[in-house]
Amino acid sequence: MTWWCSTVEWPWTWEWRPYVGAWLLVLVMTVPYLRSMRRRAKTVGLTDRDKRAIVWYLLGIVAIWVASDWPVAALSASYLLTMHTAQFILYGMLAAPLLLIGMPEWMIRRFLERTRLYRAYRMAANVFVAAIVYNGVLILTHVPNLLDGLRASQLGSFVLDIAWLIAGLIVWTPVVSTISELRLRGAIARCTFLFLATGVIPMIPAALITFSPEPSYATYELAPRSWDFTALEDQQLAGAVMKVTGIFITFPVIAYIFIQASLAESRHVGTRDEGGSAPGPAAAA
Amino acid sequence: MTRRDNGAVLDSSAASTEARRPDAAAPASPGARPPAGGLPPDRLPPAGPSRRAISLIVLAIALLAAAVIVSMATRNRTTVDAVAGDDGWAGAVLEPTRPRPEFTLTDTSGRPFDFAAETEGELTFLYFGYTNCPDICPIHLSTLNQALRAQPDLSATVVFVTTDPERDTPERIRSWLDGFNGAFIGLTGTPEEILAAEAASGITPAVPDAPGEDGFYLVGHATEILAIGTDDRTYLAYPFGIRQSDWELDLDRIASGEVPPVASAGAVDVTAAVAGQGKAGEAASVYLTFDNRGDDTTIDAVSTDAADQVVLHGTDASGVMTDASTLDLPSGTTRLEPGGRHIMLEGLRQALEPGDTVTVTLHFADGETAQVAMDVVAYDDVLDRTTPQEAGA
Known part of the structure; x- marks a missing residue:
């Protein structure tokens, strides 16, 4: 039995394969969370926000499970660079923000206190550090020899996947963290950071992958082909997927932030007008 | 506007231009505890590292990125290193070299094909495999084909000899090869003829596995693609694992007139x-x-x-x-x-x-x-x- 998915040499089949490590990861991330929520419910009760957080968190866990288990992980580790890129997106661009949204402030503060990770997390959440860490991990884990080497072993593949998840958690912290002092203030700041950190810089490795005249990764070039496209076409598609991620994830989030900011501003103005002392026509009447 | 809510994540109530203060106070939320060390957030040290630390990190990442770009821009030689000797050829240099193999089989149009005569004086790549091969054969031929396409000025003949004549009919071979390149030549013959061709080429004879319950079977076969020069000497053998970039390096050298040494000391x-x-x-x-x-x-x-x-x-x-x-x-x-x-x-x-x-x-x-x-x-x-x-x- 395989605990984590790594490169194999046999041809792809749709025969299901279990990856115990993926299930364990899901359990380790879910059980303590739900127990904590249950304790909270018994003591002070859950707010509506807590209940919504559970949904977000579980969606993040689903994203991790999909990324770590068959078939996505199997295709990603051995056969298709495109699926490898999709897996990266699942970890770093989908699961990470969902997990952050799904962890209420009281919970993450307690976690950071118990693990004494607050200072390190706060330092990592600095916008410069977060952008550098995320893009550093992105670039480093796409160095051909390094990626081929990591993918070859279960441990290496696990390290690669977890690195993506952690980098994703770090880069999304200034945007969606429930800890207010770690979150950027202002919609423009958050959108600019998100655009630059996750939308622009990743285009560099994506372009290198897309426009390479030959396959860059032995793992995928020498994989048994079960599809009608070549290793180079797979690589070009992977580069395109990496590039358009911004369109499908980053840009909607940016749009959402702006809409929320606009609505909040309207409410703010409305409240001020209603409670303000400036005499209006009604007051005058 | 300060945020005193309990974490409306995408809430932009701070949509004002209020800048993020590194040492901003933590929200007083229900159940919130002081962060690490029991310090309240407003007594914690500044959030980020010093400018010097950031500069060093930026420099390190820039160097890393440069190294990565160089690494990705240059050809990956992982596989080559595993095969190549000091001479730098990606394929295994045969010492001593061997003459162009002599055998006659049947091509996909049913015509006798005298390999030595038909390919004499041509740069030739000779491969023994089978069309039901699930991994090595299609990848190996596809990689060679991609590399040859990158060398349009290089005239080369690719000859594929089936090691599974029972299942590989001429039609099937033709159809399969057309999936790579319609110019690839496919040959078949009786098991004895193919065995003789393998022997003439210095290739380990293929051995079919026992069929499974569904009748499907694999064929164990040598994975080398032999490269035969225009002087009709067999110089190089390319085992499975050779990548397109490896092929291109060798094809560059062959195109420039270079051939591997016939012997070295x-x-x-x-x-x-x-x-x-x-x-x-x-x-x-x-x-x-x-x-x-x-x-x-x-x-x-x-x-x-x-x-x-x-x-x-x-x-x-x-x-x-x-x-x-x-x-x-x-x-x-x-x-x-x-x-x-x-x-x-x-x-x-x-x-x-x-x-x-x-x-x-x-x-x-x-x-x-x-x-x-x-x-x-x-x-x-x-x-x-x-x-x-x-x-x-």
């Missing part, structure tokens, strides 16, 4: 070798070309099983042939040519006819030896074979 490569024909009991000449990448050296002796005696011949100032006890090889290129220095095989134990192969062993002064296998050609053709020529074009 230390820093000395024998880059060309040919023997003239001779009758049994008589003599035949051997002409070699050396590329000495090291210091000056000498060949002290030459031995062979093909003749009673081997003599090193020089030529004096008047053009008269003289015996030489050693053969000096200064640094650089040295050619043994008709009318100049050469090696004479005296007392041939059997006739050497054009198409035969003869092997000699060179004994160098430093104790190194090199075994050189070479074609026997008619004397009229010797000059052609000892003159440098474009190998791949």
